[in-house]
Amino acid sequence: MVNAKDIRWDDLTFSLTPTAFMYVSTCQENSPWKPGKLEPFGNISISPAAGVLNYGQGIFEGLKAYCAKDGKKVLIFRPEANAERLADGCNRLCMPPVPKDIFLDAINQVVKANREYVPPYRADKVAQGSLYLRPVVWGTGAILGVNAAPSYTFLVYASPVGPYFKGGLQPIKLLVTSQYHRAAPGGVGSVKTIGNYAAGLFPKHLAKDAGFSEVIYLDAVENKYVEETGAANFFCIRGNTIYTPELNGSILPGITRRSILQLATDKLKLKVSECRLPIEEAVQADEAFASGTAAIVSPIGQISYKDKLYEISHNQIGPLTQKIYKLLVDIQHGVERDTYGWMHEVQ
Numbered sequence: 628m629v630n631a632k633d634i635r636w637d638d639l640t641f642s643l644t645p646t647a648f649m650y651v652s653t654c655q656e657n658s659p660w661k662p663g664k665l666e667p668f669g670n671i672s673i674s675p676a677a678g679v680l681n682y683g684q685g686i687f688e689g690l691k692a693y694c695a696k697d698g699k700k701v702l703i704f705r706p707e708a709n710a711e712r713l714a715d716g717c718n719r720l721c722m723p724p725v726p727k728d729i730f731l732d733a734i735n736q737v738v739k740a741n742r743e744y745v746p747p748y749r750a751d752k753v754a755q756g757s758l759y760l761r762p763v764v765w766g767t768g769a770i771l772g773v774n775a776a777p778s779y780t781f782l783v784y785a786s787p788v789g790p791y792f793k794g795g796l797q798p799i800k801l802l803v804t805s806q807y808h809r810a811a812p813g814g815v816g817s818v819k820t821i822g823n824y825a826a827g828l829f830p831k832h833l834a835k836d837a838g839f840s841e842v843i844y845l846d847a848v849e850n851k852y853v854e855e856t857g858a859a860n861f862f863c864i865r866g867n868t869i870y871t872p873e874l875n876g877s878i879l880p881g882i883t884r885r886s887i888l889q890l891a892t893d894k895l896k897l898k899v900s901e902c903r904l905p906i907e908e909a910v911q912a913d914e915a916f917a918s919g920t921a922a923i924v925s926p927i928g929q930i931s932y933k934d935k936l937y938e939i940s941h942n943q944i945g946p947l948t949q950k951i952y953k954l955l956v957d958i959q960h961g962v963e964r965d966t967y968g969w970m971h972e973v974q
């Protein structure tokens with residue numbers, strides 16, 4: 628653990644700064660989850676034969692707690708949505724789903740116990756820090772044959788974080804890959820399961836070496852339609868329509884994605900199109916951005932596709948992208964009234 632008093636809030640990036648406490652709960656196969664408890668953040672001990680280590684029976688979530696503008700309240704963004712997505716993912720991976728009340732109580736306890744690690748609200752800054760919360764469910768029981776593990780661990784840890792991409796709201800440069808795919812129809816692309824992210828390391832590494840921040844993945848069948856950008860959802864805007872790939876089973880149903888679609892409809896009166904989005908059309912958009920809990924809204928300035936570099940919005944953050952970013956972060960920090968019931972105040 629790092630002493631909260633030693634943290635330089637302005638220098639935070641998206642990396643681990645261990646906090647004081649984590650939450651741990653366990654569950655035996657065929658018996659219900661029991662409420663867990665807080666423990667000092669630290670190493671855990673599991674069998675080398677644990678299901679998660681051998682067969683990837685593991686899933687994670689990501690959500691954030693924000694310091695409100697008043698400097699006192701701490702607000703968590705849409706934790707019920709994470710609880711629901713985690714439960715769906717557990718079912719897909721043959722793990723006992725964590726009940727919503729246990730999940731929400733765990734989140735609340737972790738934020739409360741680590742209150743001094745929530746970055747302060749900075750009225751003079753566009754980009755704000757936050758306390759990133761990382762819930763995981765792992766098959767921690769020992770199993771030799773390929774099968775569901777006999778016991779499970781639900782754990783939540785936290786880390787104060789800054790911007791996901793270097794430069795915060797600086798437009799990013801992305802590489803479309805036709806050679807690698809993130810997910811296939813009928814697979815687990817719509818689940819935040821751990822193996823999906825190991826599979827993405829190599830393509831990301833290649834893109835980084837070539838001077839790009841991330842890759843854009845296309846669909847695995849026709850190599851034609853945009854799926855996602857790294858671990859974030861893809862959006863583009865043309866005229867007064869905002870486009871994003873439809874949830875087809877291989878795309879992760881982002882909570883930020885869902886929230887942006889709502890804000891674009893209600894507050895910006897944009898037309899929303901969830902569709903099969905050809906990459907050829909996406910590169911011609913007026914604006915584009917990636918969305919996620921970590922990425923928030925990251926403007927896309929350049930996309931390389933088939934050895935041609937396309938510039939979007941003159942490699943600047945687009946005006947509507949800027950508005951969407953502000954609408955979202957203002958709700959998250961209690962600057963703008965939350966008419967949706969998205970924000971949970973930590974009790």
Ligand SMILES: *Cc1c(COP(=O)(O)O)cnc(C)c1O
Pocket residue numbers: 689819855857858859860879880881882883884918919920921
């Ligand atoms: C987590 C994630 C997202 C974003 O989801 P949010 O709920 O908005 O954080 C998008 N794509 C992938 C692959 C992800 O893992």
